Amino acid sequence: MNYKKISCALFFAALTVNGFSQSKPAPKSKMDQYISSLMSKMTLEEKIGQLTQYTSDMALTGPSIRAGYKDDIQKGLVGSIFNAYTPAYTRQLQEMAVKNTRLHIPLIFGYDVIHGHKTIFPIPLGESSSWDLAAMEKSAHIAGAEASADGLHWTFAPMVDIARDPRWGRVAEGAGEDVWLGSLIAKARVKGFQGDKYDGTSVMACTKHFAGYGFVQGGRDYNIVDVSQRTLVETILPPFKATVDAGVGSFMTSFNELAGVPSTANKWLLTDLLKKQWGFKGFVVTDYTAINEMVNHGNVANDKEAAEAALNAGVDMDMQGAEFARYTKQSVAEGKVSVKTIDEAVRRVLEAKYKLGLFDDPYKYCNEDRARTEIMSQANLDAARDIARKSFVLLKNYQQVLPLKKSGSVAVIGPLGDDKRDMIGNWSGAGDWNKAVSLTEGIKNVAGNSVQVTYAKGANITDDANILRQLNNSGGDISVEDPEKLLKAAKDVASKADVIVLAVGESQGMTGEAASRSDISIPESQKRLMREIYTLGKPVVLVLFNGRPLTLEWEDAHFPAILETWFAGTEAGNAIADVLFGNYNPAGKLTITFPRSVGQIPVYYGMKNTGRPASPENKYSSKYLDIPNDPLYPFGYGLSYTTFTYRRPVLDKTTIKTTDKLNVSVTVTNNGNYDGEEVVQLYIRDMVGSVTRPLKQLRGFQKVFLRKGESKEIKFTLTNEDLKFYDVNMKYTSEPGDFKVFVGTNSRDTQEASFKLTI
Template identity: 55%
Template sequence: MKKQLIALSLLVALGGYAQKKKATKTTLKPKSEFVTDLMSKMTLDEKIGQLNLPTSGDITTGQSSSWDIAKKIEEGKVGGLFNIKTVAKIRDVQKIAVEKSRLKIPMIFGMDVIHGYETVFPIPLGLSCSWDLKAIEQSARIAAQEATADGINWTFSPMVDISRDARWGRFSEGSGEDPFLGSRIAEAMVRGYQGKDYSGNNSLMACVKHFALYGAAEAGRDYNTTDMSRIRMYNEYFPPYKAAVDAGAGSVMVSFNEIDGIPATGNKWLLTDVLRKQWGFKGFVVTDFTGIPEMIEHGMGDLQTVSALALKAGVEMDMVGEGFLGTLKKSLDEGKVTMAEIDNACRLILEAKYDLGLFHDPYKYCDVNRAKTEIFTKTNRDIARRIASESMVLLKNDKQTLPLKKSGTIALIGPLADAKENMGGTWSVAGRLADNISLLAGMKSVAGNGAKIVYAKGSNLDYDAKFEENATMFGKTLHRDNRSHEELLKEALAVANQADVIVAAIGESAELSGESSSRTSIEIPQAQKDLLEALVKTGKPVVVVLFNGRPLALVDEEKSATAILDVWFSGSESGYAIADVLFGAVNPSGKLTSTFPRSIGQIPIFYNAKNTGRPIANKEGKFEKFRSNYIDERNEPLFPFGFGLSYTKFAYSNLKISSAKAGMNDKFSISVEVANTGSFDGAEVVQLYMRDLVGSVTRPVRELKGFEKIFLKKGEKKTVTFNLSAEDLKFYNSDLNFVAEPGAFEFYVGTNSNADMKVNFELTK
């Protein structure tokens, strides 16, 4: 009888949702009251268990009861799982939690849904080059729709790290170098994933990462030390994280690097003072993979010490490390952590589950009908194709070589021409590699019967087979050809000699950028450089279709190729989307969100740098002694931030400012007329930059302050207006106060960060 009364009291405490055989949607008490009531019934072990996030290792459906983590779930020692997909598997595991554990607390299920689920969109760096916030939000919405249809309710995205060092492999996962654009994209991604709220079963909780400064790793080496001033943090690196938090992101992931000598995972200033107190973040913080035990190698102490450090700093969930699970009880006994700290962490995890609706219905995301009808649909793939074509950047187009004609013979040559497994790029973990569309397949489909497409591989990714193996992991093989380079080249030239124009599909493989893919050279691998040189020597037009996950040094390619189209890694529909642009069905409109250096020696290079007291005076790239320049290279990049060509021409005119002076409480606007003066309809990204001429601290030479993507038919003209106020002129001063200072400003409008149309402005007291 006593046992029956205990069971009955638990059912009442949990709002009546838990049922032995079946969990159904029900009405619960308000969140705070519900969670408080539940926690009053939890043991210390169960509370600590909610902070534990192991990886599933994936399981076979129907085998979950014999799986090694199953016993921990039954004991209430697992708060969530990641790297598990399909409704059948997730339902099977959730069943253990809600039917076999004492308090029947449901689990949260996460996955790296980075740029699409099974329908894969361009890598985030490519997406950012669309400068189309609606398209970016739509890509996240579709990713959420598909992932939640497969049982997942939490994604480790968006990655909003600012990066200015192209050696860093994870450049591919972010939105480039600019904090303003990065902030707008962060907001769009959070909105896309989470929707307006979690009331439906198609909202995916976002996890902003990597907090913080991960993209500034020294030497561009992954997981390496980061060190910078606070004023730089606040002005240049923090804004996208804050924008995502302000947009309502449900969780934040801590970065691997240290900040001010303390690893981010144990950095209380970062996780409590900044994230909680200054920004008002209400969600929970999760470590990155084994982030807590990795602090041991940083020299912060043993597992018990670093686990306590992380909890006290403001970490709520331990990914894979099991430092919380194994040591917090002992640390509590020894007074190294408090019960209040454990309770607070547990509460935040439970509140997130409540918000997701898992206490109302633990199987909310386990609808088999959705899984059958909402994943990898034709509609989703068609949208992915359109967005992919928007992300591509035309870097060069001599003699109007592009668009190609659907006639004659086109030679498609290169190791990435028929490489469908690579089209999704890095972190496409749920992607269907076998269903990706290769460039060869896409060109043949789009060209139809009009043009003859002839193909040769031409070269391997690189001469070094081991290098290629490391760059084609996770099933993204390039099917290395064992013939000699001479044999491959001979075949390629024979194919090229049949053609009117050559398309060279070269660059990086999908895993040559991404996590743990830092490079000391950011040039195209030598085997492909040699192939391109031989193709150019045929005297025929050579169009480079460039695959890459980072800015590359392309001085040789820019000199020799007739045209260059940067396609990044464009996702499931890559081949179709690239062919749409090559043949002119889509006019390229992408603009670079990262500066392309001439040489690796210029890195880090970015448009919104500070001036020196001895800036270079000439614009011809000539060396001047006792000026801030290189003795062996020009200062300026090969391609500036915001750069991108079109098949048409755009003319800017009639730049106006509504008022040359305005006060702190006034608004003002800047307008410009943009006309399509070319022969094609097309889209243009109109960009607004500012320079604060005098400040209490040094200010960047330019800062992006607005942009608008407009579509113009040939011959059409539109006026673009940017509405501004003193709020848009603010920055963090040396006291880390967010201020706008009276004084003189310059505003520039144009097609990239080198825009030269200018108006002057004065902000008055």
């Protein structure tokens, strides 16, 4: 099969991302001269080696490198190692490369530093719920500082995939469903990881997964993706472009295909768009063995063709597949891959090493003294606790059950109530769950001796033997006890308490990569516990631990208070207790919609209208027979211990031109009994377009602190850029006509005003 003949012209030819042009070559810099000189000395085998990445092995006994990889490093046939950290171990590997090879080219060490290195922060979906860009940048900065102190140069983050199907486990790694907010968060995380320059205390970021991975069919990981060119350009690509604008150092391909071409072999995506049109200067690495997997996709006949397709498409580094190492020399001899293509890829990899300062000092990231003072410092732990509190979302608080009083007795019930393993969540990398703070520990720490705290497990995470086997085969560490004994003990403990804190949800292994779920409700074992606890008639606070939206209709109908805490990291228990006892007033807002049922999926706030909108009077309208169309908790939703009221938004103009600015103001009042923060959200709607427009689009937000009784005027400014979209000809423009502005506490509960755009 000749992959060069694969054509997606009908799909890709119409795609234009306006406003970008191919940048002109820069004058020869000191870096260019250095790398050109180095490359002139390299053999073809050494060049191919720079495009090859292998894994290190990590075990309880410590890190180790496989004998074959060690030999390749010392022959100059490896450019990067991942899953290798600690200053001593990375120094050992770096010495192999620098001292034993002909050209002394250093290795680059990468690792999955997704939401913290040793100090673990909330999962990215949780962090995004803080709507606090500075906090997210700070957590990425701390993660990068710890990682760089531990011998690492490179993190495989941020994941910027927009995702609207909570069955997909990897929603935990992203920023939710909104393109505009997701782009801002993507920039913040890149800036946090990389800083202003690579000074030895930051790491190179890697934007992933390019592109479309968040739209896998059925929410099933690694599945195919089939999207329109409009969805690709309007929804999928903008956060990726945002990271290019932020100066991200690397990109990672996605496992999926686009228009029948796997991303790892998609020349339009990797070369024409990313490198030429967007002007991306970094390098592209595959996801784990993605080149090998193209044979299963069916676009190539064998591994050799896969390697050729990837190189010619614009891949610069092969992660773990070893296909470049096996076949590229032969492919060059056969004329299937040009030396020019190899040289372009090698230059990008060497430039990254140069920018990281590895040619000046290959060991600058191997400082054991810095590792001792930087990693898990008290300042980092304090930041983790604070950012965790900001990520929590109060979903319900009927009759002000929360905050709890620091007196009386509290029973913590549930399999996640005294659990450390799951607090740090999925993709917690080098984090040590033994150092995490459980919920029971946190409550004791915060409430002190004035509160009697008891605990009972109550139920297993799940009693499903098949799921348990899969989880424990992948390091789930889930112990199973007799369900009847657990339930009896829990009811006994709970019946004696004034208040019950019910800790339920998913284990860390039930979300993240390779953790898709067709049923996103709380497992039946825990549902049984919840039903039994409900019959006691006690005040119950439901504390949720999860990496995705859950279906919670029964829980919402039966429990007075529900707090969404995601997987909050090393300081999870302390942070949750801070909120439960009122030391911190929750202000988080959902960045992904919580459906009532999986039957609603996909459901997201920015949907479009249909020609037959739902109408209870009209049988022949777009609705379900058994449930409402609207979700249980909409995008942007989140309560506080206080109450905020909004006046109607005021516009300084009712008609604007494309050169004008539109000022929007709204007065928000805290008329409750607590000081608190509120995320004031602004949405727009283009009422008529040459292509149909979403019912709402987020275009502004401000997180404001108001003391009880205080009012504040919040001001927003809209420009023509906020009104643009891809028109019927795929031109990025605005169109004259009527618009609405919505301001409110979430995407559903808003007040509106109108204006007109004229030519």
